[in-house]
Structures are given as structure tokens and as C-alpha cells.
Amino acid sequence: xxxxxxxxxxxxxxxxxxxxxxxxxxxxxxxxxxxxxxxxxxxxxxxxxxxxxxxxxxxxxxxxxxxxxxxxxxxxxxxxxxxxxxxxxxxxxxxxxxxxxxxxxxxxxxxxxxxxxxxxxxxxxxxxxxxxxxxxxxxxxxxxxxxxxxxxxxxxxxxxxxxxxxxxxxxxxxxxxxxxxxxxxxxxxxxxxxxxxxxxxxxxxxxxxxxxxxxxxxxxxxxxxxxxxxxxxxxxxxxxxxxxxxxxxxxxxxxxxxxxxxxxxxxxxxxxxxxxxxxxxxxxxxxxxxxxxxxxxxxxxxxxxxxxxxxxxxxxxxxxxxxxxxxxxxxxxxxxxxxxxxxxxxxxxxxxxxxxxxxxxxxxxxxxxxxxxxxxxxxxxxxxxxxxxxxxxxxxxxxxxxxxxxxxxxxxxxxxxxxxxxxxxxxxxxxxxxxxxxxxxxxxxxxxxxxxxxxxxxxxxxxxxxxxxxxxxxxxxxxxxxxxxxxxxxxxxxxxxxxxxxxxxxxxxxxxxxxx
Amino acid sequence: xxxxxxxxxxxxxxxxxxxxxxxxxxxxxxxxxxxxxxxxxxxxxxxxxxxxxxxxxxxxxxxxxxxxxxxxxxxxxxxxxxxxxxxxxxxxxxxxxxxxxxxxxxxxxxxxxxxxxxxxxxxxxxxxxxxxxxxxxxxxxxxxxxxxxxxxxxxxxxxxxxxxxxxxxxxxxxxxxxxxxxxxxxxx
Numbered sequence: 001x002x003x004x005x006x007x008x009x010x011x012x013x014x015x016x017x018x019x020x021x022x023x024x025x026x027x028x029x030x031x032x033x034x035x036x037x038x039x040x041x042x043x044x045x046x047x048x049x050x051x052x053x054x055x056x057x058x059x060x061x062x063x064x065x066x067x068x069x070x071x072x073x074x075x076x077x078x079x080x081x082x083x084x085x086x087x088x089x090x091x092x093x094x095x096x097x098x099x100x101x102x103x104x105x106x107x108x109x110x111x112x113x114x115x116x117x118x119x120x121x122x123x124x125x126x127x128x129x130x131x132x133x134x135x136x137x138x139x140x141x142x143x144x145x146x147x148x149x150x151x152x153x154x155x156x157x158x159x160x161x162x163x164x165x166x167x168x169x170x171x172x173x174x175x176x177x178x179x180x181x182x183x184x185x186x187x188x189x190x191x192x193x194x195x196x197x198x199x200x201x202x203x204x205x206x207x208x209x210x211x212x213x214x215x216x217x218x219x220x221x222x223x224x225x226x227x228x229x230x231x232x233x234x235x236x237x238x239x240x241x242x243x244x245x246x247x248x249x250x251x252x253x254x255x256x257x258x259x260x261x262x263x264x265x266x267x268x269x270x271x272x273x274x275x276x277x278x279x280x281x282x283x284x285x286x287x288x289x290x291x292x293x294x295x296x297x298x299x300x301x302x303x304x305x306x307x308x309x310x311x312x313x314x315x316x317x318x319x320x321x322x323x324x325x326x327x328x329x330x331x332x333x334x335x336x337x338x339x340x341x342x343x344x345x346x347x348x349x350x351x352x353x354x355x356x357x358x359x360x361x362x363x364x365x366x367x368x369x370x371x372x373x374x375x376x377x378x379x380x381x382x383x384x385x386x387x388x389x390x391x392x393x394x395x396x397x398x399x400x401x402x403x404x405x406x407x408x409x410x411x412x413x414x415x416x417x418x419x420x421x422x423x424x425x426x427x428x429x430x431x432x433x434x435x436x437x438x439x440x441x442x443x444x445x446x447x448x449x450x451x452x453x454x455x456x457x458x459x460x461x462x463x464x465x466x467x468x469x470x471x472x473x474x475x476x477x478x479x480x481x482x483x484x485x486x487x488x489x490x491x492x493x494x495x496x497x498x499x500x501x502x503x504x505x506x507x508x509x510x511x512x513x514x515x516x
Numbered sequence: 517x518x519x520x521x522x523x524x525x526x527x528x529x530x531x532x533x534x535x536x537x538x539x540x541x542x543x544x545x546x547x548x549x550x551x552x553x554x555x556x557x558x559x560x561x562x563x564x565x566x567x568x569x570x571x572x573x574x575x576x577x578x579x580x581x582x583x584x585x586x587x588x589x590x591x592x593x594x595x596x597x598x599x600x601x602x603x604x605x606x607x608x609x610x611x612x613x614x615x616x617x618x619x620x621x622x623x624x625x626x627x628x629x630x631x632x633x634x635x636x637x638x639x640x641x642x643x644x645x646x647x648x649x650x651x652x653x654x655x656x657x658x659x660x661x662x663x664x665x666x667x668x669x670x671x672x673x674x675x676x677x678x679x680x681x682x683x684x685x686x687x688x689x690x691x692x693x694x695x696x697x698x699x700x701x702x703x704x
Contacts, residue, residue, distance in 0.1 A: 098526045098530075099526070099530065162537050165533075166530055166533045166534065166537075169529070169533060170526050170530055170533070173529060174525055174526050174529060200533055200536050201536065201540055204537050204538070204539075204540035204541035204543075204544060205540055205541075207541055207544070208540075208541050208543075208548070209544060211545060220694060223549055226591075226689065227591070227630050227632065227689030227690075227691050227694075228694070230549075231552070231553075231556070231562055231564075233562060234548075234549060237548070237552060238544060238549075241544075241548070300561075301559070
């Protein structure tokens with residue numbers, strides 16, 4: 001056992017192995033996904049009927065805030081970092097991550113950050129209640145005392161993301177196998193490289209904005225306080241300068257995942273590899289110059305509204321390139337619909353719907369109608385749930401046999417997919433209608449005319465939640481299962497990870513492979 | 517492991533990336549707020565009028581008349597009575613005009629207030645000069661006291677021609693808590 005994993009708990013506490021740390025990230029993110037899901041179900045249970053039934057409005061606000069924070073920073077981002085930890089070294093022929101000790105640290109500070117964040121629920125004054133966007137002065141002058149814990153939790157999450165990103169960039173740039181040129185890298189590696197650059201550029205801005213809040217709250221500065229010469233609108237500019245690249249941080253690795261899965265099940269190479277790379281880089285660049293489309297209603301001059309409107313619409317071009325490339329990859333392919341492919345096809349279709357509602361929101365004059373309504377909620381859940389969550393799920397089904405050496409049960413996988421697919425659309429599609437009809441977001445009660453659609457949405461949410469329990473069951477029963485997977489797992493998948501045995505040994509590519 | 521690049525290149529790369537992180541943090545903390553303020557000063561976008569203006573001898577442009585309206589708002593939890601003594605005046609560009617706001621501390625405790633201006637339309641912001649304004653300083657008022665707060669302004673002759681009405685709004689903030697020492701000094 002000279003090279004095997006250590007025994008017991010210390011294996012996980014002190015591990016520097018990229019596969020162990022990848023698994024830790026993935027399990028942690030799934031736990032956070034369930035926690036954030038419980039918060040979401042509290043919201044949907046309250047909104048099942050008009051009127052106040054289950055929770056107080058103050059607690060409802062804490063639920064919307066905590067749901068957003070936990071899902072964004074606890075579920076989606078760590079899941080993608082976990083996938084990167086598992087897959088990037090195996091895809092580029094590296095023995096491990098470039099900075100393995102820092103890798104351990106960047107994971108192990110996360111549980112503390114979220115323990116701190118979750119503990120605010122039990123504090124006097126309650127958890128943060130100002131929405132996940134924590135606009136000042138709601139998050140400064142009017143914030144509950146627990147806001148300081150929220151600020152430190154965000155600092156720790158940011159430090160974790162930054163360390164993870166530095167590690168990923170160093171691994172990709174310095175540890176590729178001989179012959180693995182940049183333009184031969186799998187798209188998942190490419191999208192993660194660009195995502196990691198986005199992360200190191202904007203996570204410090206998030207740290208900056210919460211630090212300014214901290215100063216305003218405790219040290220009498222006036223960054224966002226009008227009485228002292230500050231400006232609350234400044235908060236929104238700094239926040240969205242982080243926030244918009246952040247939404248691409250949550251979707252670019254998803255593009256990489258489906259770009260790996262669709263060719264396997266279409267039995268054709270990916271169409272337009274180079275254009276995929278350039279499209280990803282273009283999206284990343286554009287993400288820095290569109291932030292104010294979240295703030296069309298703050299009173300910008302016409303020139304500003306026009307600039308941010310057109311710049312935002314420009315993003316549809318590289319995104320469209322990607323969607324057409326996926327469709328063209330499938331076109332005339334020999335398609336089969338195993339679970340990862342089902343999730344990936346659903347990703348392409350539903351993410352496109354979310355993209356189109358994004359274009360509607362980008363139209364500045366129309367946005368005044370949509371702003372802060374359920375239409376916005378429908379839009380970003382359509383890009384994040386079938387976008388980020390479905391792609392992570394697809395990735396787990398696609399690579400799980402490689403990770404644990406066992407094949408999952410296809411029937412259960414497909415059942416999970418259809419429950420999730422129906423649940424998701426039942427939940428979020430009606431939100432478009434109530435949003436257009438004027439139902440504001442982040443409210444615990446609503447007018448009677450929205451009742452039917454809200455009831456449908458709540459039913460869908462519980463169905464979607466139940467589907468995730470089935471997912472947990474699938475993963476555990478696969479890990480403990482007896483049905484061995486082959487080394488290639490799928491018919492003819494592309495990539496270095498499939499040249500390894502299943503399950504992937506604890507140490508892989510100690511001798512770098514030759515890439516032709 | 518011979519085929520790998522030396523580890524110091526990883527160290528160097530990591531240090532560069534840390535440099536980016538530090539740089540972006542510094543950019544957010546120390547560059548973004550001043551840049552935002554400079555941008556707003558330049559364009560007048562957030563309606564903040566400038567500081568004290570040194571009046572220069574100019575000819576009054578009697579051919580134009582501009583209406584200046586005054587608005588007063590109390591920020592939440594500010595109990596003072598606060599209003600302009602006249603709600604609007606008609607002025608000629610170049611002409612210095614004095615008006616006052618009335619403030620009354622109707623509470624039982626000494627308080628300090630700060631008025632924050634906001635002016636629309638934003639393209640008039642840089643053509644509205646104040647030679648004297650109560651908003652330049654914090655305004656202490658003992659319990660139950662009243663004050664006429666002075667404002668003296670000049671509308672610039674270069675005011676864009678399409679602007680006929682300027683609305684100046686003051687929001688009064690309670691800054692007693694932040695400035696207990698200052699308020700004691702000023703009242704004495």
C-alpha cells in the first residue's frame with residue numbers, strides 16, 4: 001500500500017490526491033444542493049397558495065437569500081471545481097494538480113464558510129435577508145447583525161475559489177502531457193481554463209465589495225451611504241462587475257461538459273472545435289462589459305442603456321455558435337440516448353430557452369416591464385438549472401463509471417432524468433407567465449390571479465426535489481454496485497481518461513502519455 | 517518526472533496569478549469608487565452638484581429665464597420639519613440668487629443633519645453653481661430649535677439651451693449618531 005490511499009478519516013482530511021479532493025468537492029456540493037433545495041422548497045411551499053401560511057415574511061426573505069447564496073457558492077461552483085479536480089489531470093495526462101497541498105486547503109475551508117453562513121439562521125435577528133445580490137443599503141444600514149458573518153463567509157468562499165482557480169490554471173498551463181498542445185485540449189479543459197481566469201479576475205472584486213460593506217457597517221466609512229457622500233448605485237456597479245462574469249463562471253464549464261458528452265453519443269467528433277474555443281473566449285471577454293444590464297432601471301443615460309443593451313445582445317452571437325455546433329454535432333449522427341445524453345440534449349434545448357428570455361431582458365425599454373418580476377426568476381433558473389445543474393448531473397452519469405468502476409442502472413438514470421425534466425419545466429415555465437403579468441420576485445404573498453400558476457410551480461418544485469433523492473440513490477447504489485464497467489465505458493469515447501482502467505487507479509499518468 | 521517542466525515555473529505562474537488577484541482587489545477597493553465618482557462628476561449622472569463655487573463677474577443673460585424648483589425630502593427615520601421657503605424661483609443665467617430652506621428640530625434631543633443634493637436634468641448639473649449652501653456642512657440643531665438654511669446659487673450662462681426647468685432636491689439625513697462629538701462642538 002505504499003502508493004494507495006491512507007486509511008480512515010485522515011485520508012480525507014490530509015489528502016492531496018486530485019481524485020480524493022474531487023470527490024470531496026462533489027459530495028460537499030451535493031450536500032449544499034440538498035440544503036439549498038430545502039430552502040427553495042420552503043419558498044415554494046409558502047407560495048403554493050396566496051396569503052401567508054407557513055413562514056413569516058422575514059423568514060421568507062432569509063430563505064430566498066440563503067437559497068441563492070447556497071446554490072451559487074455552495075452547490076454549482078464547488079461541483080464544477082470537483083469535476084475539474086477529477087477530470088482535468090486525467091484529460092491532459094498529468095499525474096495530479098500542480099499545487100496539491102493548496103488543493104487540500106482550498107477545499108477544507110469551504111465547509112467552515114458554509115457552516116458560518118448556515119449558522120446565521122440561528123442567530124438573533126436571523127440570517128441575511130437582503131437577497132443573494134445583497135444590495136446596499138439593505139445589506140448595510142438595514143441588515144441584520146448576522147451580516148458580518150455573511151461577509152466573512154463570502155471572503156472564505158472567495159479565497160477557496162481563487163486558490164482552486166490558480167491551481168487549475170497552473171495545472172493546465174504547466175502539466176500537459178507531451179504533444180498535448182493547447183488546441184488539442186478537450187473543451188472541458190479549455191472552458192475551465194477560461195473560467196479560472198474569470199474567477200481570479202472577479203472573485204477579488206466580490207471580496208472588495210463585501211469589504212466595503214464591512215467598512216460601512218463597522219468603521220464609519222460611506223462607500224454606499226448617501227448621507228456621508230457615498231452612493232448606493234456604486235454598490236450595484238461593483239457587485240455586477242463581479243456578478244455578470246460570475247454567471248458565465250457557472251455556465252462555461254457546463255459548455256465543456258456537454259461538448260464532451262454529445263460527440264460520444266452522436267458517434268461523431270465535435271463540430272467546430274476551434275470555433276467553440278474562440279466562442280468561449282469571446283463570451284468571457286464580453287462578460288466584463290455588460291454588467292449594467294442588471295441595472296437598466298437605476299437611471300442611466302440613454303447612451304449607457306444603448307451600449308449595455310447592444311453589448312449584451314452581442315453575447316448571443318458566440319453563444320449561438322456553440323448551440324449550432326452542438327446541434328450540428330448531433331445532425332446525422334448515430335444517436336443513442338443514455339442518461340448523460342438525455343441530460344445534455346435537454347441542456348441544449350432548455351438553455352436556449354433561457355438564452356432567449358435573456359435576450360428579451362436585454363432589450364432595455366422592455367426590461368422596465370420585466371425588471372424584478374418572476375420573468376427574471378424564470379430566466380435565470382432556465383439557464384442555471386438545466387444549464388449548470390443538468391450538465392453537472394450529465395457529467396456525473398458520464399464519468400461515474402470511470403470514477404468508481406461500476407456501471408449505473410440505466411433505467412433508474414432515465415427515470416431520474418424524466419422526473420427532473422418534467423419537474424423543472426413545471427416549476428419554472430409558469431414563472432414566465434406570472435412574471436409577464438406583473439408578479440414581483442422575492443415576495444411571500446401575491447395577488448389571486450397568480451394562484452394557479454404558482455400552485456403548478458410548487459408541485460413541480462417538489463417533483464424536482466424528489467428526483468434529486470433518486471439521483472443520490474443512483475449514485476450510492478452505483479458505487480456499491482456489482483455491475484463492472486469496461487475501461488472505455490461508452491462505445492468509442494474520445495479522451496485520455498478513457499485510456500485508463502475503470503475504476504481509475506489512485507495514481508494515474510505517473511509516466512506522461514504521448515499525445516499524437 | 518523528468519519530462520515535466522521545472523516546478524519553479526509553476527511557482528512563477530502562481531505568483532503572477534496571485535498578482536492578478538491582488539491587483540483586482542485593489543482595483544475594486546481603491547479604483548472603482550473614485551472612478552465612479554469622477555465619471556459622475558464629469559457627466560452629472562447621479563445629480564450630485566459640486567462644492568463651493570467661486571463667483572466670477574459675468575454679464576447676466578436677461579434674454580433667458582430658467583425656472584428653478586426646490587424639493588425637500590426627509591430620509592427615513594429623520595423626524596425634522598424640512599421644506600424650502602419658496603418652492604420655485606425664476607432666474608436669469610449669470611444672476612446670483614439667494615433662497616432658504618426651513619428646518620425645525622421637532623424632537624426633544626440635539627441632532628445633526630446632513631442634506632444631500634440631487635439635481636435633474638443631469639445635463640444641467642455642471643451648469644448649476646452654488647456659492648453658499650447649507651449642504652456643504654453638517655447642520656446641528658438643538659432640541660426644539662429652528663433655522664433658516666441659506667442657499668446661494670448661479671445658473672451658468674452656458675446652460676444647454678433646451679433646459680428651461682431645473683429641479684434641485686435635498687434629502688435630509690440624520691447623522692447624529694455618526695457625529696456626536698462634532699455636534700457638541702458645533703452647538704457650543
